[in-house]
Amino acid sequence: MTMKLNVLNYETxxxxxxxxxxxxxxxxxKFFMASTLPYHSKEVETTKKPFRPPREAxxxxxxxxxxxxxxxxxxxxxxxxxNILVHLKPVEKCWQPQDFLPDPASDGFHDQVKELRERAKxxxxxxxxxxxxxxxxxxxxxxxxxxxxxxDGMRDETGVDATPWAIWARAxxxxxxxxxxxLNKYLYLSGRVDMKQVEKTIQYLxxxxxxxxxxxxxxxxxxxxxxxERATFVAHANTARQATRHGDIKxxxxxxxxxxxxxxxxxxxxxxxxxxxxxxxxxxxxxFADMMKKKISMPAYLMHDGRDDNLFHHFSxxxxxxxxxxxxDYTDILEHLVARWKVENITGLSAEGQEAQDYVCNLSPRxxxxxxxxxxxxxxxxxIPFSWIHDREVQL
Numbered sequence: 369m370t371m372k373l374n375v376l377n378y379e380t381x382x383x384x385x386x387x388x389x390x391x392x393x394x395x396x397x398k399f400f401m402a403s404t405l406p407y408h409s410k411e412v413e414t415t416k417k418p419f420r421p422p423r424e425a426x427x428x429x430x431x432x433x434x435x436x437x438x439x440x441x442x443x444x445x446x447x448x449x450x451n452i453l454v455h456l457k458p459v460e461k462c463w464q465p466q467d468f469l470p471d472p473a474s475d476g477f478h479d480q481v482k483e484l485r486e487r488a489k490x491x492x493x494x495x496x497x498x499x500x501x502x503x504x505x506x507x508x509x510x511x512x513x514x515x516x517x518x519x520d521g522m523r524d525e526t527g528v529d530a531t532p533w534a535i536w537a538r539a540x541x542x543x544x545x546x547x548x549x550x551l552n553k554y555l556y557l558s559g560r561v562d563m564k565q566v567e568k569t570i571q572y573l574x575x576x577x578x579x580x581x582x583x584x585x586x587x588x589x590x591x592x593x594x595x596x597e598r599a600t601f602v603a604h605a606n607t608a609r610q611a612t613r614h615g616d617i618k619x620x621x622x623x624x625x626x627x628x629x630x631x632x633x634x635x636x637x638x639x640x641x642x643x644x645x646x647x648x649x650x651x652x653x654x655x656f657a658d659m660m661k662k663k664i665s666m667p668a669y670l671m672h673d674g675r676d677d678n679l680f681h682h683f684s685x686x687x688x689x690x691x692x693x694x695x696x697d698y699t700d701i702l703e704h705l706v707a708r709w710k711v712e713n714i715t716g717l718s719a720e721g722q723e724a725q726d727y728v729c730n731l732s733p734r735x736x737x738x739x740x741x742x743x744x745x746x747x748x749x750x751x752i753p754f755s756w757i758h759d760r761e762v763q764l
Contacts, residue, residue: 421576421670432583433520440648441521441533441586447643448532455636456539465550468622470557481557487616488558493757495610496560498692499623500569500756501683502603503555505668506548506626507570511578512667513541516593519586540633547626554622565755569673576670581662587648587655590641595664597634598701601627603693610690642709649714650721656711657724660702660731673755682752685764689749695739699732706732 470480516537517523524534555561580596582588608623644652671680687693706712712729749764 421572421672428579429581429583431520431585433585433587437587437648437651438521440644444643444647445532448536448640451639451643452536452636453532453539455632455639456536456543459542462543463546463625465546465553468550468618468625469553484554484557484618485559487618488560491560491611491614491616491619493754493760494686494690494762495607495614496555496558496757497683497754497762498687498690499551499607500555500561500566501668501671501680501687502607502692503548503551504566504569504573504671505600505666506544506551508573508578508668509541509544509548510574512544513537515578515580515582516540516589518584519582519589520584522586522589536636540636543629543633547629550622550626554619561756562758565673569671569679569756572672572674573668573670576672578665578667578670580665580667581659585655587644587651588659590637590644590652591656591659592664593637594634594641594705595659595701596667597630597637598704599664599666599693599697601630601634602697602701603687604630606690606692610692638705638708641705645709645711645714649716650718653711653714653717653721653724653728656705656709657727660728664698675755682754682764685749686762689763695735695743699735699739702728702735703732 470477470484474480519533522531522533522537524531524537529535552566555566556563580592582592604623604627608620608627611617611620611623641652641656644655666680666684669680671683673679676682684693688695706729711725714725717725751761751763753759753761
């Protein structure tokens with residue numbers, strides 16, 4: 369597997385966002401994914417032209433895993449059946465969105481909705497910006513299943529394959545589908561957001577897709593999904609804690625329940641990467657370094673509402689300020705995975721593998737320094753309107 373291991377010059381980064389930097393401030397060539405073409409229209413002006421996403425991914429690398437590596441994934445299918453599928457829950461034992469929402473068949477439905485709306489009135493706008501952003505990210509689930517199904521050696525060839533990889537991808541998607549459903553219905557009932565603008569954002573995002581830089585490569589994919597599932601766990605757990613502080617215990621329960629799902633899914637993905645470190649440590653180490661040099665892009669980085677060309681950056685900045693998901697969390701996740709996979713203790717690596725090992729093991733202090741600079745820049749952030757909350761202004 370060919371992977372570029374040139375060191376990303378983090379010291380030159382000037383991006384205030386904790387998540388994916390804009391293409392113009394990145395030096396790693398594969399990072400140039402988000403189009404910088406101007407998109408000035410506040411609304412889609414015509415329906416006569418063929419659909420074209422307002423932001424598109426470019427310079428993708430595909431199929432970077434040599435064909436003979438596919439045999440490794442076939443050889444561990446028995447292990448995956450016994451160790452990964454156990455992290456799925458039977459449908460009859462799963463929670464469903466209706467468990468947390470007013471019952472439309474109940475005589476007390478309108479009273480329950482009124483109570484929900486009264487609680488929501490006490491929650492500030494900036495919290496709703498982050499909650500909407502989290503929900504929109506969850507609602508782009510078709511994109512994430514598509515990404516899983518591009519992985520060489522793991523894809524579901526027929527749509528009903530019986531391999532553990534295919535079973536996991538379908539059932540994981542089914543479990544994740546409840547997250548967006550629940551948050552979407554809560555936000556609709558809350559009366560606090562402009563649902564049409566939220567719905568447009570979801571449609572734009574699914575239409576735009578994503579390119580997290582995994583290159584159809586399951587080594588890269590296992591690193592990405594391990595990191596990303598932990599990131600979503602952190603974000604939902606923090607929105608749960610903040611809902612409690614704002615006095616909405618039921619919303620806290622909603623966010624906390626979603627966080628628990630993400631934690632369980634994280635466990636499965638980190639176990640896959642751990643197994644790859646065991647059976648093919650050199651390639652997996654190179655994959656870890658490669659993904660960290662690209663920087664882990666958040667799945668909704670192409671977010672757009674028809675108006676704001678920098679919507680994801682703005683949403684991320686609010687999340688950073690509120691402490692929902694921060695640059696510090698990003699670094700904590702890196703350190704967690706290095707420790708979880710015992711990266712420092714892995715031996716028998718090639719010279720290139722050792723270079724990659726040194727890189728990932730010594731990366732977090734450098735990111736911490738960037739985090740400190742980003743915090744200083746954030747103090748001077750302006751207020752901007754968000755279409756999700758009827759164009760009310762929120763500080764970034």
